[in-house]
Amino acid sequence: MELAEPIVRVLGFVKRYKKHVAVQGVDLEIKRGEIYGLIGPDGAGKSSLMKAIAGVLTYDEGAVEVFGTLIDSERAAEQVKQQLGFLPQGLGLNLYPDLSVEENIDFFARLRLVPEPALIERKARFLAMTRLDKFRNRAMKKLSGGMKQKLGLICTLIHEPELAILDEPTTGVDPVSRRDFWTILAELLRERGMTALVSTAYMDEAARFHRLSFLSSGKVVASGTPAEVQALVPGLMVTFEATPQMEAIARLKTQYKQVEALGSLLHVFTEETIHASAMQSITSSLGDIRPVHLRVDEPELEDVFVALLLRQADQPPSAEMPRVTALAANHGLAIEAKGLIRDFGAFRAVDRVSFQVKSGEIFGLLGANGAGKTTVIKMLNGLMPPTGGEGWVAGADMKTAGGAIKERIGYMSQAFSLYLDLTVEENIRLFAGIYGLNRPATTTRLEWILSMAGLKGYESSLTSRLPMGVRQRLALGCALVHQPRVLFLDEPTSGVDPIGRRHFWDILSVLAREEGVAIMVTTHYMSEAEHCDKLALMFAGRIVSEGSPSEMKRQVETEAGRLVELTVDRPAPAINELELAGFAGVALFGTKLHLLSHDPEGDEPRIREICAASQGVVQSIKTRPLSLEDVFVYRVMELEKQERKQTTGVAA
Amino acid sequence: MNFRRIKAVAFKEWRETVRDRIFLLLAFLLPVLWMLVFGYGLVLDVEHIPLVVVDRDHSALSRDYLYRFTESRYFDFKGSLTSETEADAWLLSGKARAVIVVPEKFGERLLAGQPAHVQTLIDGTFPLRTDITKGYVLAINSALSGELLADYVARTRGLSREQAKTLVQPIRLEVRYLYNEEVRSAWSIVPALIMFSLMLAPPLLTALGIVREKETGSIYNIYSSTVSKIEFLTGKLTPYVAISFVNALLLWLLATLWFQVPFKGSFGLFLLSSLIFVLTSTGIGLLVSLMVSTQVAALIITMVLCTLPTILFSGLIVPVSSLSPGAQVQAHLFPGMYYTNIVRGTFLKGVGMNVLWADMLALALYAALLRLVAYRLFTKRPRS
Known part of the structure; x- marks a missing residue:
């Protein structure tokens, strides 16, 4: 990478959509052979x-230079397109649903004039690499999300472009x-010496990139290698338990900008860089509340991004929860599922x-696409009858009390089912009407929702004009309009910026x-799963692991070992060798390698x-x-391995 | 121009169209359906008018007079009533659209050489039908009057019936209907419906096909690849032109075999001009698709753009020559009129290129112009 020359140069880039300025003055340089990341929320x-x-896409100001050509006209753009591969946003949306996997690949290849022999060779190799070869003749619309994504990647790279541009x-x-x-991406890029520009809304993927730019509201907030970005905000992450939690948070918030509750744990970002003094100042700001299980770690990149964003912007109005008569600590069961089956x-x-x-618990249901999460939720909501088993939601039997269940639960989906042409207040009133609240109840509830969700000042704004984070809080408010005792959230925070996401979880x-x-x-x-008190991981319709986030991590640590991070100057070739040597969970993160080891100190010489x-x-x-994520991936990979063994065992 | 890329685009488009059941149904069933529905629905022949009669006279002459109405194919005899009030009820309920009232002493007066008055009541809610009904009544009435007069002359002058007829009616009208010999409106409407179907379905298919790619985002595969604008547009349109051309053939078969419309002209000429017309109408769809970004918008705009002018100005119902001068100008601006001339010409008149060349040229120019505009509008590097 020493000979790296920039193949993309962006200077003072400005893009406007009518009056809306989408990007204002971005500079960027991508070098040959690297994976460059663009990180940021929707918009x-x-x-x-x-x-x-x-x-x-045209742009309004600045200069974009690709492979030495200034892209300022359609003609100039055409000149470099043979060297580019572009995967637009939206999972599988650029593919053709009625065409088979193979037909999709063939179309992209022929569009790019890939010679037939090369096409046959590459197709075989790519399909084997992505384990899609069994599905050659399956229509694209019948693939799972992960398979669509891999097919999209193959189609984008089939003509072996020098630069792959992959949007989310x-x-x-x-x-x-x-x-x-x-x-797969890392392997392909290395094999062919390709360069990639990849965007993501997942902050925790930042470590995957060689270099990155963090964008927010059309501006670059930070850029450089992950280590360089991390160095922009020196500080430490202190994790501990403290009760009562809410009181502890209130005290910490007077001193620290980033205080998060993750289940029973508290997560505080401090700008102190010495472990002892970081712990010291936390303990003193807590007063008479004693922190236990104190632990200090390097901050994650997400914490750094939030710190950077907080420096720039005024802090969003924190949720001022009107104190409703606090419920007597009610530890009755809110949801119970017993042997639920659905065929x-x-x-x-x-x-x-x-x-x-x-009651009062946050429960997370994790699992790959198609693991059965949605079916479980639908059954509990009374939307789908179970084939077997029983379930109770807020005291109602889900089999017999369909209507009663709906009155006791709130449901918020990924799509934020709001009416975009109504104002914030109109949306809340509409939902109050749907749930049959009378006028005085609506007024009190409206007031409560506006202050709880931090929507004061937005009452008469059109929903379509709200930023994603505010829209999400409105959706939450609407789901809470009838004071449900149980709240179902289906992928609630996709596309929301990190500060908005934290605000949401505070609420x-x-x-x-x-x-x-x-x-x-x-x-x-x-x-997000880290915020839950309890988690259940689903695989192939079954719950395969259960417990609090820290319990789940401990289980994996005892089973497979601790996570070791290596910084290696040429990490990729070592992956196979490490796997052959019997290390579990070997994965490439940009310039770093992760693996699991029971005895990190003892294994060090062998690893080197x-x-x-x-x-x-x-x-x-x-x-x-x-x-x-490590836990999730480890669990699912182990189960997949077992499944494969079983099937091959049967075959043999 | 690279043929391989055009082929790739065309094949992909064809496969998608064939595998998408609804789209396929839309492509092949819609035009046939339109022709069947309108072929039966747009028949403007006024026949089988429900008729009741009130005979107050009950003479041989009155029976003979009424017989001529009740036996005509233009009227459907619904019954004999005793009073006008009863007839009113029939008219009000719509069970009858015409009533003939023969007064008392009708036969007596006629035989006595005195004039007789027959009252006719016609439902005036549909003026066009009313006029035609009145025409039938007048014609039947004057025929009988003429015969009575001839009989009288024959009797008084001692001439033969033929001689008396010539004397009474010295000028006789000989009408021969040309092209549509039986004056069946189906013969006139059905060929024009080929135009109507080919004016609607191809633009709809084309517009939806392209906008679908915009909506899902797969158009970015085209934008970001090296396929040129001409290659893309050619490849993308080819399947739709092919489907629409096949539809032209299907519609022709439907017209000649099912509706039994005679085809007198050159089949080759019909095919050639249909191809040109299909190129024009897919061009309209292409243009619409470049200006909108959702399938719903494409659907609505194409329907409005294609249906109204086609129904009003293409000669489908009203001949262009009988439109107002302003409407005639508009008619010349839409491609439907030219193709109507061609289909009616080839089906009914059997005329050839020497008459239809101007219409064909107009369509060809139209097709070329639409493609040129589309080529200028289409950009692989849009503003948003």
């Missing part, structure tokens, strides 16, 4: 920038498919699922802790040896706390 300007580089390729895909995707023909979508959610923890609402969440964001054998010099080696 940050990532897509506009990528489309302009791909030559499929991992949005809406489960963590396993996501990790798979990154591995679709011969296919068992949900297989003997049991769990319990107490949820207040709802759970102070109002005693039971909350059930499904999500692909593993950083293996890396050296594949011409990689280990620059540093250290242990890191496991993330929930």
Whole structure:
């Protein structure tokens, strides 16, 4: 990478849509051979920038230079298009649903005039690599999310472009498919010496990039290598438990800008860089509340981004929860599922699922696409009758009390089912009307929702004009209009900026802790799952792992070992060797390697040896706390391995 | 121009169209359906008018007079009533549209050489039908009057019936209907319906096909690739032109075999001009698709743009020559009129290129112009 020359130069880029300025003054340089990341929430300007580089969108000011050609006209753009591959946003949306996997690939290849022999060779190789070869003749519309994503990647890279521009390729895909995707991308890029520009809304993917730019509201907030970005905001992450939690948060918020409740844990970002003094100042700001299980870690990139955003912007109005008469600590069960089964023909979508959610608890249901999460929620909501088993929601039997259940639950979906042409207040009043609230009740509830969700000042704004984060809080408010005891959230925070997301979770923890609402969440964001008190991981219709986030991490640590992060100057070739040596969970993160080891100190010499054998010099080696994504991927990979063994066993 | 890329686009488009059941149904069933529905629905022949009679006379002459109405194919005899009030009720309920009232002493007066008055009541809610009904009544009435007069002359002058007829009616009208010999409106409407169907379905298919790609985002595959604008437009339109051309054939078969409309002209000429017309109408769809970004918008705009002018100004119902001068100008601006001339010409008149060349040229110019505008409008690097 020493000879790296910039192949894309962007200077003072400005893009306007009518009066709306989408991107204002972005500079960017992409070097040959690197994976460059654009990170930011929806509406940050990532897509506009990528489309302009791909030559499929005009821009208003500045200069975009690709492979030395200034892209200022359709003609200029045409000149570089043979060297580019562009994957637009939207999972599988640019593919043709009625065409088979193979026909899709063939179309892209022929459009790019790939010679037939090369097409046959590449198609075979790509399909094998992505494990799609069994599905050659399957219509694209019948593929799972992860498979669509991989097919999209193949179609974009089939003509072996020098620069691949991938717009949010991992949005809406489960963590396993996501990790798979990154591995394949890294391998392809290395093999062919390609360069990639990739955007993502998942902050925790930032470590995957060689270099990155963090965009917010059309501006670059930070850019550089992950380490350089991290260095912009020196500080530490302190994690501990403290009770009462709400009081502790209130005290901490007077001193610290980033205070998060993750289940029973508190997560505080401090700008102190010395471990001892960081702990010291936390303890003193808590007063008479004693923190326990204190732990200090390096901050994640997401914490850094939030810190950077907070520096720029005024802090959003924090949720001023009007104190309603706090419910007496009610630890009755809010949701109970007992051996739930659901068959679709011969296919068992949900297989003997049991769990319990107490009032005031936040429960997360995780799983890959198609694992059965949605079916479970539909059955609990009374929208779908179960084939077997029983369930109670807020005291009502889901089989007999369909209507009663709907009055006791709130439901908020990914799509935020709001009426965009109504104002905030009109939306809330509409939902109050739907649930049959009378006039005085509506007025009190409206007031409560506006202050709870931080919507004061937005009452008469049109919903379509609201930023995503505010829209999401409005959707939450509407789901709470009838004071449900149980709240279902289906992927609630896709596309929301990190500050907005934290604000949202603040509200949820207040709802759970102070109002005693039971909350059930499904999500692909593993950083979101960290907020839950309890998690259940579903695989092939069954719950395969259950517990609090820290319990789940501990289980994996005892089973497979601790997470070791290596900084290697040539990491890619070592992956195979490390896997052959028996290390679990080997994965590439940009310039770093992750693996699991029971004895990191004891294994260190062996690891260095293996890396050296594949011409990689280990620059540093250290242990890191496991993330929930690591847990998820480890669990699912293990189960898939078992399944494969079983099927091959049967075949043999 | 690279043929391989055009082929790739065309094949992809064809496969998608064939596999999308609803789209396929839309492509092949809609034109046939339109022809069947309008072919039966737009028949403007006024026949089988429900008729009741009130005979107060009950003489041989009155029976003979009424017999001529009740036996005519233009009237459907619904019954004999005793009073006008009863007849009013029939008219009000719509069970009858015409009433003939023969007064008392009708036969007596006629035989006595005195004039007789027959009252006719006609439902005036549909002026066009009313006029035609009145025409039938007048014609039947004058025929009988003429015969009575001739009989009288024959009797008084001692001439033969033929001689008396010549004397009474010295000028006789000989009418020969040309082209549509039986004056069946189906013969006139059905060929024009080929135009109507080919004016609606191809633009709709084309517009939806292209906007669908815009809506899903797959158009970015085209934008970001090296396929040229001409290659893309050619490849994309080819399947729709082919489908529409096949439809032209199907509609022709439907017209000649099902509706039994005679085809007198050159089949080759019909095919050639249909191809040109299909190129024009798909061009309209292409133009619409470049200006909108959702399928719903494409659907509505295409329907409005194609249906109204086609019904009003293409000669489908009213001949262009009998439109007001302003409407005639508008008629010349839409391609439907030229093709109407061609289909009616080839079906009914059997005329050839020497008469129809101007219409064909107009269509060809139209097709070329639409493509040129579309080419200028289409950009692989849009503003948003």
